[in-house]
Amino acid sequence: MADHSALQGKKILVIDDEPDVVTYLGAIIEDNGMTAISARDGAEGIARARSEKPDLITLDISMPEKSGVRMLRELQADPAIASIPVVVVTGLSKDFKGFIHKRRHLDPPDGYIAKPIDEAEVLSVLSRLLG
Amino acid sequence: MSKPISLNDFDKPSEQLTHLELQELMPLPPPYDNVDEHPRWAPLKPQAREKYACSLDDTIAISLPKPQSKEEERELLEKFVSGLRKLLSREDNWSFLQPLLLSLEHCEKCQSCNESCPIYVSSGHNDLYRPTYRSEIFRRLVNKYGKGQKLRAKIKGEDIDLNWTTLSRLAELSYRCTLCRRCAQTCPIGIDNGLITHEIRKLFSQELGIAPKEIHDDGSMLQLKVGSSTGMNPLVVKDNIEFIDEEMEEMTGISIKTPWDKAGADILLIHNAGEIMAWPENPGAFAIILEAAGMSWTLSSDLVGYDGINYGLWYDDVQLARVALKHAEIAKKLGVKKIVIGECGHASKALTVIADRVLVGNSFVRRESAMTLIADIVDSGRLKLDPSRNNFPITLHDPCNLVRLMGVVEPQRRVLRAIAPQFREMEPHGVHNYCCGGGSGFAIMSGHNFNDWRTSVSARMKFKQILEAFSDCMDPSVKKYVCAPCSNCKGAIRDLLAYYDAWEKSSINYGGLVELVVNAMPEIKEPFIEWEWH
Numbered sequence: 325m326a327d328h329s330a331l332q333g334k335k336i337l338v339i340d341d342e343p344d345v346v347t348y349l350g351a352i353i354e355d356n357g358m359t360a361i362s363a364r365d366g367a368e369g370i371a372r373a374r375s376e377k378p379d380l381i382t383l384d385i386s387m388p389e390k391s392g393v394r395m396l397r398e399l400q401a402d403p404a405i406a407s408i409p410v411v412v413v414t415g416l417s418k419d420f421k422g423f424i425h426k427r428r429h430l431d432p433p434d435g436y437i438a439k440p441i442d443e444a445e446v447l448s449v450l451s452r453l454l455g
Numbered sequence: 456m457s458k459p460i461s462l463n464d465f466d467k468p469s470e471q472l473t474h475l476e477l478q479e480l481m482p483l484p485p486p487y488d489n490v491d492e493h494p495r496w497a498p499l500k501p502q503a504r505e506k507y508a509c510s511l512d513d514t515i516a517i518s519l520p521k522p523q524s525k526e527e528e529r530e531l532l533e534k535f536v537s538g539l540r541k542l543l544s545r546e547d548n549w550s551f552l553q554p555l556l557l558s559l560e561h562c563e564k565c566q567s568c569n570e571s572c573p574i575y576v577s578s579g580h581n582d583l584y585r586p587t588y589r590s591e592i593f594r595r596l597v598n599k600y601g602k603g604q605k606l607r608a609k610i611k612g613e614d615i616d617l618n619w620t621t622l623s624r625l626a627e628l629s630y631r632c633t634l635c636r637r638c639a640q641t642c643p644i645g646i647d648n649g650l651i652t653h654e655i656r657k658l659f660s661q662e663l664g665i666a667p668k669e670i671h672d673d674g675s676m677l678q679l680k681v682g683s684s685t686g687m688n689p690l691v692v693k694d695n696i697e698f699i700d701e702e703m704e705e706m707t708g709i710s711i712k713t714p715w716d717k718a719g720a721d722i723l724l725i726h727n728a729g730e731i732m733a734w735p736e737n738p739g740a741f742a743i744i745l746e747a748a749g750m751s752w753t754l755s756s757d758l759v760g761y762d763g764i765n766y767g768l769w770y771d772d773v774q775l776a777r778v779a780l781k782h783a784e785i786a787k788k789l790g791v792k793k794i795v796i797g798e799c800g801h802a803s804k805a806l807t808v809i810a811d812r813v814l815v816g817n818s819f820v821r822r823e824s825a826m827t828l829i830a831d832i833v834d835s836g837r838l839k840l841d842p843s844r845n846n847f848p849i850t851l852h853d854p855c856n857l858v859r860l861m862g863v864v865e866p867q868r869r870v871l872r873a874i875a876p877q878f879r880e881m882e883p884h885g886v887h888n889y890c891c892g893g894g895s896g897f898a899i900m901s902g903h904n905f906n907d908w909r910t911s912v913s914a915r916m917k918f919k920q921i922l923e924a925f926s927d928c929m930d931p932s933v934k935k936y937v938c939a940p941c942s943n944c945k946g947a948i949r950d951l952l953a954y955y956d957a958w959e960k961s962s963i964n965y966g967g968l969v970e971l972v973v974n975a976m977p978e979i980k981e982p983f984i985e986w987e988w989h
Contacts, residue, residue, distance in 0.1 A: 385691060386681070386686065386687075386688045386690075386691055387690070388688075388690065389690075390690070391688070391690040391691040391693075391694045392691070393691055393694040393695060393698070394690075394694045414686070415686045416685060416686040416687060416691070416732070417684075417685045417686055417729070417732065419685065419729060419732035419733040420685075420686075420732050422732065422733065422989075423695065423731075423732040423733070423735060426735075426989075427698055427702070428702055428705065429701070429702075430698070
C-alpha cells in the first residue's frame with residue numbers, strides 16, 4: 325500500500341463543470357486526509373485560487389464558458405497564483421500533451437490525470453507533486 | 456519458414472493460424488537491410504491471450520473478448536448470420552450492395568491482385584494476407600449461410616463451418632487490410648477486395664457491435680458527442696487555434712487571426728482536428744497562406760464542424776451519414792460557397808466521393824480538396840515564393856484516398872515543382888503509389904502489439920519507397936523531408952520513422968505540403984520548417 329502521509333492537510337482546488345467529477349475527485353482527496361474545495365467554471369476557479377491559495381489545482385480542460393486551456397494561461401499570468409502546481413484533467417487525445425508542451429509562451433502543467441479518473445493515478449500524481 | 460496455410464484451415468481451431476518471422480519479411484534497402492537491427496515484436500501478454508481472440512496471427516487489432524458461455528457464442532454466430540443476410544439485402548445495404556455483389560460474384564481467382572498488395576508482399580508472401588484469401592472465406596460464408604444468394608465458387612473444398620474460430624478470425628482479418636484499393640486497381644476486371652473487407656467490418660460493427668475501440672468509442676462516438684474525435688470541444692479548439700495564431704504571427708511577422716463562423720465566407724475550411732494538436736504548424740500554415748492570398752474563409756466552431764474526420768468511412772454507414780450530413784448542414788447555415796477539406800486524405804474522400812452517396816437533393820453542398828485550392832493560389836502568383844528556401848531533398852507520399860481513390864494527382868506536384876528544387880518522386884507514385892500502412896484506422900490503433908505489426912508489415916513497403924527515393928542522399932548530414940499531405944499518413948509515417956530511428960540515423964523528417972509553401976515565403980522572419988523530431 326502506497327504511503328500518502330505527506331498529503332495530509334493539503335488543500336486541493338478542483339475546477340470542473342461536471343458535478344460527478346467534483347464529487348469523485350473530492351472523495352478521493354478527502355478520504356486521503358486532504359481538503360477539497362471546488363469551482364464549477366474558469367472564472368470561479370480563478371477567484372477561488374486567489375482567495376484560498378490552494379496547495380494544488382486540478383483543472384478540467386473541457387469546460388463550458390472558458391476552456392481549461394485559457395484558464396491555464398490566466399493562472400500562469402497571475403503572479404499571485406502562478407506558482408500553484410496545476411494538474412490537468414483531460415479526456416483529450418494524447419496529442420494534447422504534446423501540443424501544450426510545445427507552446428512557446430506557456431509552461432506545461434505540472435501533471436495530467438486521464439479521464440476516466442483512476443484513484444491510484446490521482447494519488448500518485450498528487451504525491452509526486454506535494455509529497 | 457512459416458507453414459503454408461490454406462483456406463480450409465480457417466475454420467479449424469488452433470492456437471494460431473500463422474506466425475511471421477522478421478527474417479521472412481520483405482527485405483529493406485540499406486542502411487536498414489540488417490534485420491538483426493530491427494526492433495523485436497513485443498509478444499502478446501498472457502492476460503490478453505486469455506481474454507481476447509488471438510488465433511489469427513501474432514497480433515490483436517480489435518480486442519474481441521472470448522465468449523464466456525456457449526449461449527453467448529451462439530448469440531454471436533446468429534447475429535453474424537443475420538448481419539450477413541442484411542449485408543446482402545437491398546433494403547439494408549442499399550449504399551454498397553451493388554459493388555459488393557459484383558466483386559463477390561465475378562472474381563476469377565487469377566490471383567493477379569495479390570502481388571499488388573503491400574501487406575501480402577511485405578509479409579514475405581504469407582497466404583493469410585492475400586486479398587483473395589479473405590474474400591474467398593467470405594464467399595464461402597455467403598454461399599453457405601446467405602439466404603437466396605449463391606455465388607460461383609470455383610475453388611475446391613468450398614465448404615466452411617461458421618464457428619467461434621471462423622468468426623473471430625474473420626473479424627481480426629478484416630483489420631489486416633488498409634483498404635488502399637491497389638488490388639482493385641490491378642484487377643483486370645476491377646474486383647474490389649478492399650470493399651469486401653470494408654463490408655465485413657461493417658457487418659461486425661453494425662450487427663455485432665465489434666469494432667476497434669480507437670475508431671468507435673474514442674472516434675465516432677466522441678466526435679458526435681463532443682464535437683471532435685480528439686475530444687476537443689468548441690471552446691478548446693478555439694483556444695488552441697488562438698495559441699497557434701499567436702505563434703504564427705511571432706514566427707512569420709504576419710498578423711493572423713483565424714476567422715470563426717463567418718457567415719457568407721467563400722470557403723469553410725475543415726481540418727482533420729487531430730492536426731491542430733499533433734501538427735499545429737499545418738493549420739497555422741493554412742491560415743498564413745489564406746490570409747496572405749486575401750481569401751475569404753472561415754472555420755466553424757459548431758460541433759463536428761471543426762473536424763473533418765469521419766470514421767464511419769471505415770466500418771459503419773450510419774456513422775458515415777451522420778457526420779457527412781452535419782458538415783453539409785453547417786456549410787449551408789454559414790452560406791459558404793464551398794467546403795475545402797484540409798490535408799487529410801480520409802476526410803477528403805469521406806466528404807467528397809463517398810458523401811456523394813448521402814448528400815443528395817437539398818443536402819448537396821460543393822466540396823473541394825485543399826490540394827486544388829493551394830495549387831490555384833500558387834499558380835495565381837498571389838504569394839511571393841522563393842524556392843531556394845526549400846533547397847533540400849523532398850519526396851512526396853501520395854495518400855491513397857486523395858490520389859488513387861479520388862484522382863487528385865497533379866495539383867500537389869505542381870506546387871512542389873514550383874517551390875521545391877530537389878523534389879523527387881517515389882517509385883511507383885501517383886495512382887500506383889503504396890499505402891502509408893496506416894490507412895483505414897491503423898494509424899490510430901496501437902493496442903497490444905499492433906504497432907509492431909503495422910510498422911513492420913503494413914508500412915514496410917512505404918519505408919522501402921522512402922529509402923529508395925533518398926538513396927542518393929541517405930547520409931545523415933543531409934536533412935530530408937517526406938511531404939505527406941494527409942494527417943493519417945503523417946501519423947503512420949511518423950510512427951514508421953520513429954520505429955526505425957530514421958530521424959537520428961538518416962535525418963529523414965516528414966510534414967505536410969502547406970508548411971513547405973510557407974517556408975518558401977520570403978517575407979517570413981524565421982524558417983517555417985523546424986528541423987526537429989515531432
